[in-house]
Amino acid sequence: NAGVTQTPKFRVLKTGQSMTLLCAQDMNHEYMYWYRQDPGMGLRLIHYSVGEGTTAKGEVPDGYNVSRLKKQNFLLGLESAAPSQTSVYFCASSYTGRGRPAGELFFGEGSRLTVL
Amino acid sequence: GQQLNQSPQSMFIQEGEDVSMNCTSSSIFNTWLWYKQDPGEGPVLLIALYKAGELTSNGRLTAQFGITRKDSFLNISASIPSDVGIYFCGGSQGNLIFGKGTKLSVKP
Numbered sequence: 585n586a587g588v589t590q591t592p593k594f595r596v597l598k599t600g601q602s603m604t605l606l607c608a609q610d611m612n613h614e615y616m617y618w619y620r621q622d623p624g625m626g627l628r629l630i631h632y633s634v635g636e637g638t639t640a641k642g643e644v645p646d647g648y649n650v651s652r653l654k655k656q657n658f659l660l661g662l663e664s665a666a667p668s669q670t671s672v673y674f675c676a677s678s679y680t681g682r683g684r685p686a687g688e689l690f691f692g693e694g695s696r697l698t699v700l
Numbered sequence: 701g702q703q704l705n706q707s708p709q710s711m712f713i714q715e716g717e718d719v720s721m722n723c724t725s726s727s728i729f730n731t732w733l734w735y736k737q738d739p740g741e742g743p744v745l746l747i748a749l750y751k752a753g754e755l756t757s758n759g760r761l762t763a764q765f766g767i768t769r770k771d772s773f774l775n776i777s778a779s780i781p782s783d784v785g786i787y788f789c790g791g792s793q794g795n796l797i798f799g800k801g802t803k804l805s806v807k808p
Contacts, residue, residue, distance in 0.1 A: 626788065
């Protein structure tokens with residue numbers, strides 16, 4: 585019953601450092617997403633993927649890169665971390681739209697990132 | 701761009717009270733969803749609504765898809781302490797967008 589697993593759960597970075605957040609899902613979902621959650625801002629979409637090898641920008645993509653080399657994994661990278669990227673990051677996955685209404689997302693437990 | 705206005709932003713509940721929250725938008729959606737986020741966890745889907753006017757229940761939770769397709773509400777009856785958390789509405793026309801959440805806390 586793993587569902588959506590995010591690693592690491594916590595990380596502290598210094599400004600300018602790079603890091604990668606890993607998301608893995610075992611539900612054979614086509615779609616995967618990365619959100620960030622900040623107080624009072626709700627969930628904002630960073631990047632998403634509609635299938636292996638494809639990615640697309642969301643609402644707040646600047647400063648982040650993503651890759652979907654395998655269907656079950658979706659990586660979020662910060663090349664040069666900034667304090668403004670201090671946030672809680674959530675990965676999510678969902679079925680394709682065909683026969684399945686969009687929006688039924690399954691979320692991971694979150695990764696708390698602090699950039700000093 | 702599309703926006704969801706979720707209200708109230710926060711509210712305090714006393715055990716046994718009924719709770720109501722809603723989401724409105726200037727845009728039409730094909731699907732409305734309600735999620736709950738417990739502290740330190742990711743959001744979990746509570747109710748999904750697919751047709752205008754649809755009223756769906758999940759235990760003590762009831763949600764409705766507005767007739768105009770521009771709004772939805774969520775009611776919680778006879779609240780209990782484990783109802784605390786953040787509730788998010790979501791609207792979808794293919795791409796899902798979220799409201800900013802309603803935070804439920806227990807009255808001191």
